[in-house]
Amino acid sequence: MPTPVSAARQCLTPEAATALDGAVSVARRRSHPQTTSLHVVSALLSLPSSSLLDACCRSRNSAYSPRLQFKALELCLSVSLDRVPSSAQLPDDPPVSNSLMAAIKRAQANQRRQPENFHLYHQMALQCSFSSSSPATSPSSINNMIKVELQHLILSILDDPVVSRVFGEAGFSSTEIKLAIARPLPHLFRYGRPRGGAPLFLPDGQEFGPGGRRGLGFNFPFPVFSDVNENCRRIGELLVRSKGRNPLLVGVCAIDALRSFIESVKSKKEGCLPMQLSGLSVISAEDGLSKLVAQEKVDEARLELVFGEVSDAARQCSGAGVLVDFEDLNCFVSDRVNSDMVSLMVSRLARLLEVCSGKVWFIGATTSYDTYLKFLSRYPSAEKELDLQILPITTLRPSAAESGPRSSLMESFVPFAGFFSSLSELIIPVSGNSYQSVPSRDELNKTKTQEAISVTREGATASVADQYQCSLPSWLRMAELGTKAVCAKNKNDGSSETACTLQTETELMSAKESQQKEKSRSLSKTDSCLFGIGSREASSSMSTGSQKAMTSQHVTESCQVPKSQNENFLSKHMERPSNVEHIDSHVLKSPNLSWCNSSTDDGGQTSPASATSIPTTSLSSGANCASEATSLNAPRNRNQLVCQSPQGSNSFKEIIPGNLNLPRSSCGLSPDINVMNFKMLYGDLIQKMGRQAEAVRSICEVLCRARRETHCKAALRGDLWFTFLGSDRIGKMIIASALSNILRKHLIYVDLCPRGIRCHDVIFSEKMKSYDSKYRGKTTVDVIAGELGKNPCSIIFLENIEKADEQLQNNLSQAFCSGKFSDSYGREVSMSNAVVIAASSLVRVGGVLSVVEELGRHSEDRVLGSECWQMKILVERATWEDSVDNHDPIPCMLKTLANKRKLPGASENVVLLETSETVKRANMNLCRGLDLNLPAEGDEAFHGDDDGACPNDTDAFSGNLGGWLSEFLDRMDGEVSFKPQDLDALADDIFMGVKNSFQRHAGPGCSLEVDSKVLDQLLLAAYLSNSKNAWEEWLTQVLDREFAEVRNRFKLAQGTIVVKLLTTGELLSEDQAFGGHANLPSRIIIHPCPSLDLASCPTS
């Protein structure tokens, strides 16, 4: 709403009112509906001796002639006025427009704020409040009493963008005009400007109207004119603060800025310091102090002297205080300084600051922030004690002096608006940094602790929790709480109190662990918690799993075993002292409870069935594993097999303290190995392996070393590369599967000679079938990448690495370097958690890989190639040929039918039958081993119908022997040599066992013929197991029984009877298998010869 002219006039001095009248008349003449700033300008310019005209004259651009420029101004103004819409209806006095009224108000406010008028208006306000006794002391009421002087009105109007545009178009700068108006004559200003009385400035806020004008200081200010620069202004502004009041200028030009500031303070330049600081004196301490600190000796006396001077000066000074100038901070951090002296100096300064609070300031500068950091690192308390505040200095010498008008009109406003807002911003980054984040952390801590307490009230020990939590980030704390909650739940269930204590125990343990490990541990904690909370099922499986484990083992201490490592505790809780050692050692050695379970199940037997570990090796995951395992294991062990399935092991993981410490996400070997020491690992492996002690030792060494060496590639990436050389194929597999159990990795078995030796058929028969159908048409690389993608935590067992095709070679080499395995499409799978075992039957002879000759009668390949046949016993009357040897007084005979080869050490009437097939196979194997250059066709032809031959394996083999293979194997993390097993000796043992068994039942004159296939089968059983038990058990429990049966039925004592132990040619079905040994029959079919049956079988 436009304001009536009369109302506006009331706010103006007579002089200004005249100007307004002129403006009103201009507006009326032009029939404008309102009187605006433009009209005022027009009126002012038309006055013969107006201050505006005068100011324009002085501020005009000297490039143009004055006459021209004023002509231009006139033109511009009239054009602008012409643009104002005119109204047909003519009111008497066009009312004052809002913008003009606003300018008047602004002028009022500025005038009131002016120091010269402060007392006047203040008194007026006081009088007003006294006289009227009304609370009308608000700024507005005071404003109403202020009559705006013409000068202020002009200045205010010039702020109007419309007006400044007009002047701008005419080539005038409204800023300069303002300057000219405010500064009637330059020389007058410098000497004649009245200084305001003492504290002219009220604290901020009072100066502002309700609008609280902040932001850019474009409001009309009171004039403080000086050529003081921005830097000085900022420094001065810092000095008046109550905290962080000692500026430290940082920046390349900081020292210059400091000098110029000191200079202007010394010369008492206008405006460089806020009013409170007037009379500030400067002491330059740089010289004295830098000399002092450069001294070798700590010279306290002289330091005292220097500080004495300062404090004296502070006491005596009449002004605001003393500013101690250190100049360059660098002199305190250079290498030459005596740091003791500096720290002493810092503490003295701090004391000085305390003693003369408010009277002493320090100021320093440094060219770079690094110097300051160095200073802080040496004297960490300095920043706080000296109350330093960093002030970044960015500009060398403010360019105001060099170009442009030296207008400082705006400047004075800045302390109230721009200045204060920027001040608050300055506070935040440096000091605010710490206090902003710290309280929040405290808060967090507090809440977390509260939570913790509320949870742990239920049972877990709060103290441990609190203590532990403090060191963890919040989300981990959260997670931990979760774990505890589960724990507490358990306790509420009442059944598993031990689990609870166990948890606490673990925490205690982990709390004791070093900080470095903390992260991984806490990770695993989260994991366990996720496990616990994430799915109810999982958590229950966790607790029930643990309970099951306990009950099934009938050993409660196995539950406390996790507490483990603390042996006292363990032994205290032992309930079966007889078994103590047994269990103790096992459990300590192996974190795998399922395995431990098996050993207790066996009731003290010395054979913890290593076969059970083999089944977990497979090409695919979990459930299959279990099923496979069942197929190979005795039903008695099924219980433990369930535990071996991934779920089971997971649930176990949550109980085992070692595992709690493992980050499962990055579950390389690392953490496991970390937990168990070499001895445990070794014991565990050798227990499953039963032989190859040396190889096992070197594997353990590599594993432990890989763990220790942090710089090692494996430690960073987590993958580990092994070479298994030598001929003990089964041994390697057992080791691999044992490792997969211990490291809880999935085993990927890949035979690179898929149609070659069928050793895997024994162990992986089921798997291989699915392998064939599942992976038909896929390259090996894709198969591996696929499996690895499914389960990154894998052990990749590459049998016959020497037969790797070129693609696989490349990808393996690449994977070795980059830690990523790519499939044939180039998609990469991370191998960072994988263990690669490259197995080969090659051996290293003098550092060179070479093929080993298998000279023994029983080659590994042949044994592994043996099938699980059903067996039969043929009882025949001895033929004449057979009876030839019968004249021998020795009751048993050794006889070979096929090739009449005598087994050394065997009795004479026990005959080993070697069928043509097996002989051929043996030949084949021998050939393959020896003749590398045999062409593929020839090889095939040679083997004839034998499907065990790989058509071109010899080529690949020989090709690989050089270049890639040796290069690849050389780079592996560890190379393990497996000694060839003495199969012959084992075979002899077995044969002797069979013979002895036979001799117990048969009389003289009876002879036994053993099919070599049977022997191989027995050999395989012995080979697969880690102890002799397998076949000995079979001999005593099965063969002995069967021989007894034969004796009863056929009166073996009568002689001239030949007993033949043969295979039936039918594969053993699962339910026919003997005990834990899937490849031995539980009973043998007895086939009496028809003739014999009639003649000498009284029973049937």
Next chain:
Amino acid sequence: MGTTSLLETLNVRVVGEGEKYLVLAHGFGTDQSAWQHVLPFFVPHYKIILYDLVCAGSVNPDYFDFSRYSTLDAFVDDLLNILGSLGIDSCAYVGHSVSAMIGIIASIRRPELFTKLVLVGASPRFLNDKYYHGGFEEGEIEKVFGAMEANYKAWVNSFAAVAVGADVPTAVTEYSRTLFNMRPDMALFVSRMVFNSDIRGILGMVSTPCCIIQTAKDVSVPESVAEYLKGHLGGRSTVEIMNVEGHLPHLSAPLQLAQSLRRALLL
């Protein structure tokens, strides 16, 4: 004049549909229109804050206070005031040329406000030093100032072509236009201020992650400067050298710059 008028004065605009805030700050001699070709790439992903430096031709010259804007700090005040009055408490910042300097100082003052600084054609110091190659010799630059004073228009025309570098006539035209929009005295004043500024000493105080984007050939910024920045900035910083030429990639190669910016912001 309150904060609203500050926003009006500096032509602050907020555009875009994204969640996060992104400040695009133009450099010397341009105004916010310099970002117009880059802007469309970010509109769907950010709320973009555009503003003009007070020295830009598009701002009423009356608001340019010669004494106040004699250091970079006043420009930083403006930036922080804008963000403050918009109520922004976290944003990414892309600054070109002098605005890169402004961003650096702003992030020192308010580290929590900036999640990321992308510095395009940035230099902490344009003048050469004993151990530092800023690209300009003091005498050289005085000649430039002399040329500016003598004939601003002629200087603008020659400088625009040199600065744009690449053979993109539209970019040269555009840069000449915005450069000429600046009032000559202000242009001179600001460029003096910029050449007087030296923020090398405070680079270490930056804790915000920075990405330094530089073109392969930039008349104002030698390649070594990018490495210098990377080496001295306190926070995590990366350098990306764009395979284009000129000091004003947002004018001469907006597509490439947008890609670089996107990468930098995602880092």
